[in-house]
Amino acid sequence: MSQVLQRTSPTGTRATRVIGATSILVMAWVVISGLLLTPQDVVQGESVRIMYVHVPSAWIAYLAFIFTAVASASWLISKKHSMGFDRFAGASAEVGVMFMAITLVTGSLWGRLTWGEFWQWDPRLTTTAFLFVTYIGYLxxxxxxxxxxxxxxxxxxxxxxxxxxxxxxxxSVVLWRSLHQGATVLNPNGDVKMDDLMLFTLFSGVVGFTLVFIWLVLHRQRTMLLVDVANNQGLDAAIVARRAERSAN
Amino acid sequence: MDLTPRPSEPSKKPRKWLPIILLSLVGVGGIVIVTQFLTSAIDYYCNVDEIGVRSGCEESTRLRVQGTVEQNSLQKTGSKTNFVMTFNDKSINVVYSGDPGGVFQECISVVAHGRMIDGTFESNRIEVKHSNEYAEKNADRIESSGSAACSQAQG
Structure with missing residues (x-):
């Protein structure tokens, strides 16, 4: 058991260190470009800068929840029921909930500046809140x-x-009448109406947030492994105790 | 080897109440959200051309109406803001008590909350509905067209 603990701790590897360092660089660019280099929006003004956090965090939350489902399905389907799948599912959901919370908070701030209200019970916001609550339930x-x-x-x-x-x-913005705007980048006709530097910064944010997501999930699933190992130590201790009893008799 | 627990060693693990409490709260939260969705979100607003035509958009009830603020229609008199709101070539006069603030301006889509009274929509709440277009703020273009949203709408 101690060998397992020694092998898995600390949770970092060369790969996670490279991912971590790259994510710092990309996120530094997103901060500089998002706050200083990109222009104000013709209608929203400075509040458009919230988009560089809000949109990537929403996309990464979706990605995290899809990854959770794929890992969960892999656990159910696989004959060995490898617990690695389960740990990846749990770690991804935790990180996804964090990104979903960032999405809701930044969206709320943007809503106050643009709509004039922090919250509206409109289809996009309501379904997003429901998704958030569902994954808290999952956790x-x-x-x-x-x-x-x-x-x-x-x-x-x-x-x-x-x-x-x-x-x-x-x-939801297509199925129902929503106060929230429709998709800009993923719109069905493919005509992206966004300033070039704004679009590049947005994609940089998606790349940066994706790297942060991968880094967090890798570390979190390893800490989950350590917790599972620690919980199993009781069983190991019982086996040792019984063996000691038998050898004593 | 017999690994069954010793009868003289009762389990000392307390029941985990936190996940159960959390799940209960999630259940309550889910019910609140679904209720709000059914009562508020599905039909968030009526369009201007649907007032008095579409079911749920009767003039006698309090409405949420969507339309675009018509160019050169915005007037501020005292504490009131007057403008014309248009959708699908149908227009209504809107009187809002106060200054909408924020990014409210001509040529922008808005959702106004209020009632139709003597042919005028009297609103006490306005939400700006932003489009999915993002463009660089250009001082020259704004000055020539009078409103940022109008310059965006005109391309």
């Missing part, structure tokens, strides 16, 4: 009592159901 399910196999099975089912909400959130 709560992961912490219910039971073995790690029970945890994995329960949460995998929840994850595969919860991911179905993402198309509803994304297309």
């Amino acid at each position: 709560a399910v992961r912490r219910l009592e039971g073995s790690i196999e029970q945890r994995a099975r329960r949460s995998a089912v929840v994850a595969m159901l919860a991911v179905l909400e993402i198309p509803l959130v994304h297309f």
Whole structure:
């Protein structure tokens, strides 16, 4: 057991250090470009700068939840039921919830500046809030009592159901009348109406946030492994105690 | 090897209440959100041309109406803001009590909350509906057209 702990701690590797350093560089560019180099929007003025955080964080939250569903499905389908899939699913959901919270907070600030209100019960905001609450529920399910196999099975089912909400959130602005604007980059006709530097900074944000997501998930799933290992130490201690009893008899 | 727990060693693990409480809160939160969705979000607003025509957009009820603020129609008199709101070639006069503030301006889409009274829409709340277009602020272009949103609409 101690060998496992020594092998898996610290959680960093050369790969995570490279990803971490690259994400710092990309995010530094996003901050400089987003705050200083990109122009004000003709209508929104300075508040458009919120977009460089809001949009990438929303996309990465979607990505995280889809990754959670894929990892959960892999756990359910695989014959060995490798717990690595479950840990990746849980780590990705945790990071996804964090990015979803950033999306809601930045969107709320932008809404106050543009709409005049922090919150509106419009289709996009309402479905996003529901998605956020659903994944908090997913994280709560992961912490219910039971073995790690029970945890994995329960949460995998929840994850595969919860991911179905993402198309509803994304297309809510098309399906219903929404105060939230429609898609700019992912619009169906492919005509992106955005200033070039704004668009480049937005994509830089997506790249930077993706790297941060990967870095966080890698570290988090390794800390989850350590927690599982620590929880199993009770069983190991019982085996050692029984062996000691038997040899004493 | 017999690994069954010793009967004399009762489990000392307390029940985990936090996830159960959290799940209960999530359930309540989910119900609140779904309720809000059914009562508010599905039909967030009526368009100007649907007032008195579409079901749920009756003139006698409090409405949320979407339209574009017509160019050269914006007037501020005392504490009131007057403008014409248009959608699909149908227009209504809007009187808003106060200054909408924010990015409210001519040629921009808005959702006004209020009632139709004697042919005028009396609003006490206005939300600006931003388009999915983003362009660089250009001082010269704004001066020549009078409104940033109008310059964007004109390309």
